[in-house]
Amino acid sequence: QQQxxxxxxxxxxxxxxxxxxxxxxxxxxxxYFPWYQQFPGKGPALLIAIRPDVSEKKEGRFTISFNKSxxxxxxxxxxxxxxDSATYFCAASMHSGYxxxxxxxxxxxxxxx
Amino acid sequence: xxGITQSPKYxxxxxxxxxxxxxxxxxxxxxxxxxxxxxxxxxxLIYYSQIVNDFQKGDIAEGYSVSREKKESFxxxxxxxxxxxxxxxxxxxxxxxxxxxxxxxNGTRLTVT
Numbered sequence: 426q427q428q429x430x431x432x433x434x435x436x437x438x439x440x441x442x443x444x445x446x447x448x449x450x451x452x453x454x455x456x457y458f459p460w461y462q463q464f465p466g467k468g469p470a471l472l473i474a475i476r477p478d479v480s481e482k483k484e485g486r487f488t489i490s491f492n493k494s495x496x497x498x499x500x501x502x503x504x505x506x507x508x509d510s511a512t513y514f515c516a517a518s519m520h521s522g523y524x525x526x527x528x529x530x531x532x533x534x535x536x537x538x
Numbered sequence: 539x540x541g542i543t544q545s546p547k548y549x550x551x552x553x554x555x556x557x558x559x560x561x562x563x564x565x566x567x568x569x570x571x572x573x574x575x576x577x578x579x580x581x582x583l584i585y586y587s588q589i590v591n592d593f594q595k596g597d598i599a600e601g602y603s604v605s606r607e608k609k610e611s612f613x614x615x616x617x618x619x620x621x622x623x624x625x626x627x628x629x630x631x632x633x634x635x636x637x638x639x640x641x642x643x644n645g646t647r648l649t650v651t
Contacts, residue, residue, distance in 0.1 A: 434578065457637040468542070468628050468642030469581070476637075514580060523588070524636045525571070525596070530580035 428452055429517050431529025438536050444502040446532045448515035451496065455517040459526070460489065460500050463512045472513070473500070476520075505536045541565065542643035544629050549648045551623075559614045559646045561629035569635050570612035574598060575626040575645070584627075587612055588635055616648065623650045 430449045438444045448458075459474035475482045475489040475498065482489045488501040502509055512533050516526040542563045551557045563570065572584040583596030587606040601620025606612055612631075616623045628645045632638035 431580075459639070461640075466644070468630070468644050469640075470642065471639045474637075474639070518636060521636045525583055525586055526640065528581040530578060 428527045429515060429529045431515050431532060433532060434530070435533040436535070438502075438505045438534065440505065440507060440536055440538055442505050442536075444500075444505045444509065444534055444536070446500045446513055446515070446534070447497065448499065448517075448529050449495075449497045450517045450527075452517070452527075453496070454519050455527075456520050457518050458489070458491065458498050459516050460487075461514045461516065461528075463514065463531075465511075469512075469514060502534075505534075507536045507538050510534055510536050542629055542631055542641055544627075544643035544646050547644070547646060549646055551648070551650050553650055554618045555650075556618060557616050557623075557648065557650075559616065559627055559629075559648070561612045561614065561643060562610055563612075563629075563631045563641075564610060565631055565641060566609070567631035567633050567641070568609070569632045569638070570606065571630040571632075571640065572596075572602070572604065572612070572614045573628040573630065575628055581628065584614065586635075616650075623648060 460472045461469035462472040463469040486503045491498045515529040518524045518526045545560045571586040573581040585604040587593035603615045630640040630642045
């Protein structure tokens with residue numbers, strides 16, 4: 426049973442546009458929601474993360490929006506740039522030290538020049 | 539530079555052979571993980587270890603084995619029992635489990651023919 430559903434699978438955005446990737450989770454015990462960015466041939470790297478005590482977190486051009494009642498969270502990339510072209514993974518886990526991350530299936534983002 | 543080193547970057551094996559993928563970290567992290575990445579499948583957890591000489595199965599452990607004899611090292615053996623071993627394998631580490639950020643290596647692409 427997939428516990429974190431991510432959409433869309435792929436996304437093409439024009440330079441300067443807004444990229445939006447959505448995730449939904451099922452396990453109400455999850456309380457940590459990170460996003461990872463992966464460039465081709467490289468390992469993923471943590472981009473931004475949020476906990477459910479806030480509804481939004483912004484770091485530069487990247488914003489996570491969190492809706493606890495809907496069990497959904499999303500990544501917004503403002504003023505998207507060609508250098509943002511990568512695969513993005515949402516994930517979720519419990520804060521407990523014995524918990525591991527459950528990842529979504531990923532979104533391939535292409536920002537056209 | 540602190541980080542995770544995976545070697546080799548590309549590995550080719552014949553069907554029926556066991557193969558061991560190397561993962562070394564110098565971040566002094568307690569927890570280490572192995573993920574498998576297939577196109578459109580996201581990151582799936584194979585095994586993880588939160589302390590030396592202890593490890594737990596992840597979601598897709600069948601056909602794989604690991605050891606954790608040293609804090610810095612977490613090798614993964616892909617055995618001949620793994621039915622579909624061709625994939626991109628990622629090793630990661632974190633300070634602890636739960637909400638500690640994962641630091642990934644740059645992966646090993648294994649091709650079995």
